[in-house]
Amino acid sequence: MSHTENKIPDDSTVGKRLLTVDGQKPLILVVDDVPVNVAVLAEMVRSEGADVRVADCGPVALQRARLVPLPDLILLDIMMPGMDGYSVLAELRKSPETRDIPVIFITALDGMEDEERGLQMGAADFITKPVKLPILIARIRAQLELHRAKRLLASQKNWLEIEVDRRIAENSQLSTRLQLAFEAAGFGIWDHEAAQNKVQWNEALCQLLGCEEGPGNFAGFLDLVYPEDRPVVQRLLAGSKLGREHVDVAEFRLRHHDGYWLWVETRSRAIHHAPDGTPLNTIGTMLDISPRKAAEAEHQLIGAVFNGVSDGICITDPDQRILLANEAFSQVTGYTSEEVIGRTPKLLKSGVHNAAFYREMWETLNTCDNWQGEITNRRKDGSLVSEWLNISCVRDGSGAVANYVGAFSDLSERKSAAERIQYLASYDTLTALPNRNLFADRLGQALLTAHRFERGAAVILLDLDRLRLVNDTFGPPCGDEVLVEVARRLQLQVREGDTVGRRGGNEFGFVMANLGQERDALALAQRMLEAIAVPFVIAGDATVITASIGIAVYPKDGTDGESLLKCADAALHRAKQGGRNTFRFYSPQMDADAARRLALENGLREALNRNELSVHYQPQISLESGQMLGMEALLRWHSPQFGHVSPVEFIPIAEETGLIIPIGEWVLRSACRQTKAWLDLGLMPLRVAVNLSTRQFRQANLTATLASALADSGLAAGALELEITESAFVDDLEEAVLICCKLKSLGVKLSLDDFGTGYSSLAYISRFPFDKIKIDQSFVRDITENPVNAAIATAAIVMARSLNLSVLAEGVETEAQASFLRGRRCDAMQGFLFSKPLPPDEFAPLLLGNKRLSLAEQPREAVQSILLVDDEPNILSSLSRLLRREGYTILTAASPLEAFELLAKHPVQVVVSDQRMPEMSGTEFLSRVRQLYPNTVRLVLTGYTDLESVTGAINRGAIYKFLTKPWDDDQLREQIREAFRLAKQTAHLAGDGE
Numbered sequence: 001m002s003h004t005e006n007k008i009p010d011d012s013t014v015g016k017r018l019l020t021v022d023g024q025k026p027l028i029l030v031v032d033d034v035p036v037n038v039a040v041l042a043e044m045v046r047s048e049g050a051d052v053r054v055a056d057c058g059p060v061a062l063q064r065a066r067l068v069p070l071p072d073l074i075l076l077d078i079m080m081p082g083m084d085g086y087s088v089l090a091e092l093r094k095s096p097e098t099r100d101i102p103v104i105f106i107t108a109l110d111g112m113e114d115e116e117r118g119l120q121m122g123a124a125d126f127i128t129k130p131v132k133l134p135i136l137i138a139r140i141r142a143q144l145e146l147h148r149a150k151r152l153l154a155s156q157k158n159w160l161e162i163e164v165d166r167r168i169a170e171n172s173q174l175s176t177r178l179q180l181a182f183e184a185a186g187f188g189i190w191d192h193e194a195a196q197n198k199v200q201w202n203e204a205l206c207q208l209l210g211c212e213e214g215p216g217n218f219a220g221f222l223d224l225v226y227p228e229d230r231p232v233v234q235r236l237l238a239g240s241k242l243g244r245e246h247v248d249v250a251e252f253r254l255r256h257h258d259g260y261w262l263w264v265e266t267r268s269r270a271i272h273h274a275p276d277g278t279p280l281n282t283i284g285t286m287l288d289i290s291p292r293k294a295a296e297a298e299h300q301l302i303g304a305v306f307n308g309v310s311d312g313i314c315i316t317d318p319d320q321r322i323l324l325a326n327e328a329f330s331q332v333t334g335y336t337s338e339e340v341i342g343r344t345p346k347l348l349k350s351g352v353h354n355a356a357f358y359r360e361m362w363e364t365l366n367t368c369d370n371w372q373g374e375i376t377n378r379r380k381d382g383s384l385v386s387e388w389l390n391i392s393c394v395r396d397g398s399g400a401v402a403n404y405v406g407a408f409s410d411l412s413e414r415k416s417a418a419e420r421i422q423y424l425a426s427y428d429t430l431t432a433l434p435n436r437n438l439f440a441d442r443l444g445q446a447l448l449t450a451h452r453f454e455r456g457a458a459v460i461l462l463d464l465d466r467l468r469l470v471n472d473t474f475g476p477p478c479g480d481e482v483l484v485e486v487a488r489r490l491q492l493q494v495r496e497g498d499t500v501g502r503r504g505g506n507e508f509g510f511v512m513a514n515l516g517q518e519r520d521a522l523a524l525a526q527r528m529l530e531a532i533a534v535p536f537v538i539a540g541d542a543t544v545i546t547a548s549i550g551i552a553v554y555p556k557d558g559t560d561g562e563s564l565l566k567c568a569d570a571a572l573h574r575a576k577q578g579g580r581n582t583f584r585f586y587s588p589q590m591d592a593d594a595a596r597r598l599a600l601e602n603g604l605r606e607a608l609n610r611n612e613l614s615v616h617y618q619p620q621i622s623l624e625s626g627q628m629l630g631m632e633a634l635l636r637w638h639s640p641q642f643g644h645v646s647p648v649e650f651i652p653i654a655e656e657t658g659l660i661i662p663i664g665e666w667v668l669r670s671a672c673r674q675t676k677a678w679l680d681l682g683l684m685p686l687r688v689a690v691n692l693s694t695r696q697f698r699q700a701n702l703t704a705t706l707a708s709a710l711a712d713s714g715l716a717a718g719a720l721e722l723e724i725t726e727s728a729f730v731d732d733l734e735e736a737v738l739i740c741c742k743l744k745s746l747g748v749k750l751s752l753d754d755f756g757t758g759y760s761s762l763a764y765i766s767r768f769p770f771d772k773i774k775i776d777q778s779f780v781r782d783i784t785e786n787p788v789n790a791a792i793a794t795a796a797i798v799m800a801r802s803l804n805l806s807v808l809a810e811g812v813e814t815e816a817q818a819s820f821l822r823g824r825r826c827d828a829m830q831g832f833l834f835s836k837p838l839p840p841d842e843f844a845p846l847l848l849g850n851k852r853l854s855l856a857e858q859p860r861e862a863v864q865s866i867l868l869v870d871d872e873p874n875i876l877s878s879l880s881r882l883l884r885r886e887g888y889t890i891l892t893a894a895s896p897l898e899a900f901e902l903l904a905k906h907p908v909q910v911v912v913s914d915q916r917m918p919e920m921s922g923t924e925f926l927s928r929v930r931q932l933y934p935n936t937v938r939l940v941l942t943g944y945t946d947l948e949s950v951t952g953a954i955n956r957g958a959i960y961k962f963l964t965k966p967w968d969d970d971q972l973r974e975q976i977r978e979a980f981r982l983a984k985q986t987a988h989l990a991g992d993g994e
Contacts, residue, residue, distance in 0.1 A: 016049035017137055018144065026144050029053045029071040031061040031088065032106070033080040041075055041106065041131070048137050058083025062091050065098050073143055078107035078118070086121060093122050100150070102143040106131060188286040190266075192218065192237055195280055205286055208264075210257030226253035226261055236268060237282060245269070251289065263293040311409045312387075318401045320344045332387070332410050334380030345406065350378040361391075365404075369393040374411065386411045428502040430480055431487035439501035439509050443561040446499070446513040450554055456515035457554040459564040461572045462490070462528060464506040465546045465580040470538065478538050482545065489531040493524060509565075518553055518585070525549045525583040533581075548575040549583035557586045601653050603639050608663060613637055615670045616837035619846060620689070620808060620830045623822040626853035628846070630687035630721070632830060633671035634837045635663070651693075660693045665705055667691075672713035672720060674840055679719065683847045689721040689751065697728040703742050710746070717747030723774065725753045737767050744769040751808070755796055766803055773800045777811020777831070784816045785900040787931030794824050801825070816904035822855065823904075829853075864980055865889040865906060869899045869925065870914040870941070875965075879912070882969055883976060896925040903929065908936060909983035910976065912963075915942030926959055935986050937979040939963055 018026055028050045032038045035056065042052040053071060055061035058080055065071060074092070078085035085105055092098040102124035107114070115126040124143045127136060188205025192198070199221045201214030215221045218237070225233050229252035236250045247269050253261045268284025306313060312329035316322050321344060325337040333340075333348060340347065353375065365371040372390040379385055387408040394403040426438040434442060443459065450457040464486065471479040483502075490500050490508060499511040512521055528549065535542040550572025558564040567586040575584040607613050617631040637645045654660040668690050675688040696702060710717055722743060729736040740750060751772035752765065765773075775796050779789040793809070800807045809821050812831035821829060834853050835846065866888045868879050876892045883890055891906060893899035896919050902908070911929055915922035926938040943965035960982070961975055 017141055018045060019049040025049055025051045026072040027051045027053060027069060028140070029055065029061065029065055029074045031055045031058070031074065031080075031085075032077040033057055034077075037077070037129075041136075044131075044133055044136060045075075045140060048140075050140075057081070058085075058088040061088050065092060065101065066095070070097065071101060072147060073124075073140060074101055074103045075106050075140075076103050076123075078105055078109055078114070086117070089118070089121050089123060100147075102147045104139060104143060106136075190214070190268075190284055190286060192221075192282045192284075193280070194218075194237070194278070194282075208286070208288055209254060209262065224255045226255070229253050236266070237279065248284075262288055263290045265289045311407050313405070313407045314340070314345065316345070316404045316406075318403070320404065323403070332379070332385060332408070333377070348377040350376045350384055352376040352384070365391055365393055369395070375408075388414075431484055431502050433487050433491075433508075434499060434501035436501070436503045439499065439503060439511070440561055440565075442499040442501070443511050443564070446511045447554060447559070447561060447564075449513060450515075451559075453514075455513075456517075458510075458512040458515045458518075458521040459552045459554070459561075459568045460510035460512065460521065460525060460528075461503070461550045461565070461568040462508045462510070462532075462547050463549075463572055463576070464532070465548055465576075467506045467545065470543065470545070474538050482536055482538065485536060486532065486545075489534070490528060493527045493531055509568075515553070521551050521553065522583075522585075525551060529581065529583065546581035548572055548580050550575055550586065551583060552586045597653065600642065600645065600650055601657055603641055604637070604650055604654060604657075604659055607637055607639065608666060612639055613663065613666070614839060615667055615674070616839050617674075617688075617843045618830055618837040619835050619843075620828055621834050621853045622828050623818065623826055623853075623855070626855045628684065628686075628851070629828055630689060631843070632689040632723070632837075633667060633691075635667050636837070655693055655695060658695065660695050661699065664691075664693055664696045665709075668706070669709045669712065672709050672715045675719060676713045676715040678844070678847060679715075684850065685719075686847075687719050687721050687749065689723050691723045691725075691753065692728070694725070694728045697724060697736075697739065702739070703746065706743065706746055706748065710748075718749065721749040721751055721772070723751050723753040726755070729768075733767075740768050740770075765799075770803075770805055772806045772808060774830075775807065775809045775826075777809075780809050780811045780817055780821070780831075781813075784814075784820050784904040784932075785897060785928065787928050790820070790932050793821070793826075797821075797824050797826050814901070816901040818853070818855070820904035863889050863907075864910075865891060865908045866910045866912065866976065866980075867891045867893065867899060867902060867908045868912050869893045869896065869917075869922075871895060871917045872914070875914065882972065886973065886976070888976075888980075896920050896928075899925070900928075900932075903933060908933070909987075910937045910939070910979045912939045912941055912976075915940050923959065935983070937983045937986070939975065939979060941965060941967070 018028075026049075028045045030038055030041045030045070030052055031054070032041065033056055038054045038056060042054055046052050053064055053067070055064050059082075061074070061076065065074060076085045076088060080088075085107065089103055089105075092101065092103065103122070104125040104127060105115075105118045105123050106127045106129060108129045109115075110128045118126050124146075125139050127139060188208045189202040190205055191200040193200075197217050197219075199215055199218055201211075206213060209224070215224060222230055222233060232250050232252045236248055247267055249265065249267050251263065251265050254264050256262050264286050266284050266286045268282050270279030270282045272279070272281040274280055306324075307327050309326065310328055312326065312332045314322050314325040314329050321342055322340045325335075325340050329340075330336050335347070361371050361373075370390070370392050372388070374386060375389045376384055376386050388411055389406060389408040391404060391406045393401055394405060396402040426435060427433065428435045446457050449455070464482075467479060467482065470482055483506075486508070487500075487502065490510075494500050494510060495512075497513055499509075499513075501509050501511075503509045510524070512524065515521060529547060532545060532547045535544050537543075550568045550570065552558060552564045552567035552571060554564060557567040571584040571586040575582050578584065603612075614636050616634045616636050618634060619628045620630045620632060621627070622629050635647060635651070637647075637650055639645055651660070654663055671688050671690050675686060678686060692702075699705070706720075706722075710720065724740070744750060749771045750769060751774055752768070752770050753774050754776040755773040773796065775793050779793045779796075781789075783790050783793055797807050806827045808828040808830060809817075809826050810830050812818050812821065812829040812833045814833060817831075818829055818833055834851075838846070864887070866883065868876055868883075868890065869892075870876050870879075871894055873894065876894070880890050880892060889906075891902045891908065893902055896913075896917065899911075899913070903911075911926065913922040913925055917925070922940045922942065926940060929936060929938055937960050939961045940959050941963045960979060963972065963975060
């Protein structure tokens with residue numbers, strides 16, 4: 001059934017509304033199963049200027065839709081038998097040829113779902129029947145225009161795609177060519193995007209640095225830059241200050257993947273900037289300039305060598321015109337390079353050499369391309385100079401002469417340098433004396449002469465004592481001045497033909513040739529010591545320096561230089577041991593001593609491991625109660641090879657070799673363990689004293705070692721006393737005070753050992769945290785008879801008490817010494833009077849038995865005591881009988897030494913002494929008594945008229961009265977009574993003074 005309005009428009013309504021702008025007719029396919037509808041629709045669109053193609057069913061429609069030319073639009077009925085409009089549309093959309101043809105459904109179906117279905121399937125529009133012409137034409141026209149617009153757009157898009165592909169191909173080709181050009185030139189390309197912190201390298205740059213890929217970010221890039229060059233890269237990427245179009249050029253080093261550094265040159269420009277001018281995107285190239293840099297360095301090196309070499313060099317062209325001349329050329333000839341360039345070397349011709357000389361030179365040069373020899377030239381100032389000249393001919397590739405190169409050295413300087421080298425090899429630069437080498441040569445010559453003429457010779461070695469103190473105090477330059485002055489003085493002492501040299505350091509050597517007698521060498525040594533002893537003026541101060549001398553004599557001590565030097569060195573060492581400022585002749589015993597010392601050193605190195613060392617203990621006794629206060633730990637060595645070795649012999653060796661460090665620590669730990677064991681037995685409270693050597697005292701770990709020894713043994717710190725000698729403080733007083741304070745902080749006690757043997761002074765002792773001082777046994781040994789040592793010991797006791805320090809005397813061996821020290825308020829003693837040093841198993845019984853020192857009871861002060869001294873027993877008996885009736889306590893001594901013992905043990909007011917005795921005179925004895933016991937009244941009794949010595953003693957105050965033999969009994973008794981009255985008065989005045 002037809003729903004199409006069959007009204008055909010009249011001529012007045014016929015138009016051309018479907019024609020295109022350019023007048024072309026569109027082709028429209030009309031599909032309907034009703035012939036009338038097909039005819040009406042065809043006529044409608046044809047009347048509006050379109051060409052029409054018709055189909056009466058779906059398959060025909062599909063066939064005709066694919067015919068060329070393709071229809072511009074399809075009018076399609078939906079309800080058709082066999083294949084409806086929806087199926088036709090679906091097939092059209094499947095085919096690429098027809099998928100884009102717009103389709104308008106014309107149907108009697110007017111439901112919304114039908115229209116929606118059609119549009120969803122791809123219909124361009126949906127018109128319901130009956131069809132109204134204006135609406136049909138308007139919609140057809142709209143779809144045709146839309147279809148034409150789509151086709152135009154598709155055509156333009158296709159054209160654009162083709163154009164883009166063409167231009168991309170061109171750019172790719174251009175990029176490839178540019179890349180090939182960069183690669184051929186060795187350039188790499190990099191790109192830095194600041195905002196994204198991104199760095200990109202092209203493949204060429206990666207290959208340049210041996211990497212598979214670039215660093216990725218700026219930090220990674222900077223990490224590859226040589227550290228010193230990183231500021232250059234940072235400034236490069238910070239942007240140019242010369243404008244945005246400026247190309248920045250920089251050179252820096254980058255690390256290759258294999259680890260070595262490459263010099264690169266980069267040229268870059270920022271192509272995008274932030275509003276403030278900061279570069280956002282920078283692109284640059286990079287070129288390996290390592291070969292260029294190497295060439296520059298080589299060129300610079302060649303230039304440095306050319307101008308820095310000491311030889312004069314000039315280069316000429318083939319015509320011998322000078323092209324280049326270095327600085328050395330100018331220095332030797334006096335001509336500047338500007339003055340000689342363009343001129344020939346003939347300007348240096350001296351006239352010394354004849355024409356044959358130069359002719360032979362050029363013949364050799366042209367034949368061998370080289371000539372060398374000695375030549376004399378003339379300087380600019382007219383003076384002559386001898387040179388060693390070397391001329392080389394340089395030829396180009398064709399063999400023609402390109403240049404001549406002449407190099408010469410000033411032979412006068414070489415000769416002077418050779419002489420200087422010879423001098424330095426033979427002489428000491430400071431003193432200008434023969435050095436060790438020349439001295440040995442002179443010694444050898446002297447020995448040959450002595451052997452030939454059967455004469456003697458002597459080798460003398462002199463070493464300055466304590467020159468190090470001058471260097472430390474005034475500085476090394478002052479020490480050098482002393483050495484120069486010593487050399488001058490020594491040269492004045494030797495004979496003509498003898499040799500004085502400096503063997504090194506503080507040591508000088510002498511060779512006495514033609515020695516007649518050994519006393520000649522002795523006289524020379526004495527003169528040398530006297531010359532050195534004259535004070536040196538150093539920095540305005542007069543300073544005395546001494547020397548030690550060792551002498552060896554040919555042929556007695558050796559027949560060759562080496563043997564004599566060895567013997568003289570041994571004698572020098574013995575002179576130093578002998579107190580310095582002296583000389584010693586060599587003796588075979590010195591070799592034996594040196595051999596024994598070496599053997600002792602070797603044995604001592606293994607003594608600790610072999611259990612040859614032991615610790616003995618010597619008691620320390622209170623002089624107030626006689627009770628034991630503690631003990632000192634003393635090292636002993638029993639060697640299977642040497643037997644018992646004295647500490648005086650092996651401890652200095654241990655100090656010198658450094659063995660004292662492990663040995664001293666072993667002694668410390670052994671003493672702490674043993675003392676702790678005795679204390680654990682419940683014995684009397686004890687304190688053990690352990691010696692610290694100078695080396696131990698300076699050890700950095702001393703405090704830690706002490707703390708470890710106390711902790712390991714369990715001994716209380718207060719039970720340990722460390723004995724330190726004054727020699728440990730000499731080098732650095734401030735540091736020594738700090739070390740002692742650290743030790744004291746552990747809780748241990750400190751004592752100053754061997755007090756009085758060093759540089760003891762109240763000023764520096766007061767700075768140390770000492771608890772005790774120990775008076776050295778050298779002062780105690782003769783304390784009862786030597787006023788000087790007695791005064792030193794007494795002063796030490798007084799000083800110690802003023803500092804609240806206790807005092808212990810070492811080496812007390814007699815009761816007299818103990819009584820003397822006790823009378824002067826010395827606190828304690830240590831010595832053979834009570835006990836020698838004992839091993840632990842012998843020392844323990846002393847502790848268990850609580851042994852005490854017997855102390856004599858102090859007499860009452862009111863007792864009148866008189867000491868009679870005479871070497872004749874009958875005189876002593878007579879005087880004793882005479883004075884016994886007076887009620888005196890009478891002490892008698894047959895010698896001054898016996899008298900000193902009694903004075904030390906007993907308080908005495910009056911001393912009567914004979915004048916003439918074997919050991920010493922009465923006046924000398926009483927003079928010592930006055931110094932030791934100033935409150936005594938002293939009388940001399942003599943039968944000889946030695947008035948001069950007696951009168952002198954009286955005038956000095958050593959003697960109160962002079963009595964003669966034989967005496968008058970009554971007169972003698974009265975003189976003794978008067979002496980006691982004076983003694984009482986003196987004691988009273990002394991008490992008031994206190």
